[in-house]
Amino acid sequence: MSKFKRKIKVGSQEISTASLPDIVFMLLFFFMVTTVMRETTIKVVQKMPGATEVKKLEKKSLVSYIYIGKPRQSFQAIYGTEPRIQLNDAFAKVDDIRNYIISEREKVDENERPFLTTSLKVDENTKMGIIVDIKQELRKASALKINYSTRKVTAIE
Numbered sequence: 001m002s003k004f005k006r007k008i009k010v011g012s013q014e015i016s017t018a019s020l021p022d023i024v025f026m027l028l029f030f031f032m033v034t035t036v037m038r039e040t041t042i043k044v045v046q047k048m049p050g051a052t053e054v055k056k057l058e059k060k061s062l063v064s065y066i067y068i069g070k071p072r073q074s075f076q077a078i079y080g081t082e083p084r085i086q087l088n089d090a091f092a093k094v095d096d097i098r099n100y101i102i103s104e105r106e107k108v109d110e111n112e113r114p115f116l117t118t119s120l121k122v123d124e125n126t127k128m129g130i131i132v133d134i135k136q137e138l139r140k141a142s143a144l145k146i147n148y149s150t151r152k153v154t155a156i157e
Contacts, residue, residue: 044069044086049124050153057147062115064104064143066097068130069123083126085134094130097137119147 046069057063067086071079075091085092087100105113118138122131138146 046123048151051150054152063117067121094133098141101141101143117145118143121149
């Protein structure tokens with residue numbers, strides 16, 4: 001009778017990479033589905049004021065944003081350094097706010113209109129005068145649900 005010897009391989013076995021493309025495409029698909037593209041290009045400088053008691057908004061699809069602050073460096077040659085109002089992607093005046101709110105109301109269903117919220121994203125160095133003017137225009141447009149956006153801080157700075 002003859003003896004059979006086992007061959008002992010030296011080193012480790014190779015890892016199969018056959019499923020690697022499947023994993024890569026699953027990750028790619030996941031990030032494509034879950035990523036939300038920014039709808040508005042912010043043209044004003046914003047450092048939000050800090051707050052210790054912060055509450056998140058429930059339905060962000062029912063929120064209209066009004067950005068207030070100094071224009072960014074690239075826009076200062078055209079618009080100056082005074083605080084400006086930005087509605088969607090364009091600078092606006094206080095008088096344009098009423099039309100903006102009306103157009104935002106028309107975008108949503110009639111049964112969701114009472115839940116529309118106007119969020120003011122204001123730079124912390126902005127004077128209160130422009131905010132009071134905006135609030136007066138919002139009152140004239142019957143947009144009485146107002147939110148002030150802030151950043152969360154752990155203690156008062």
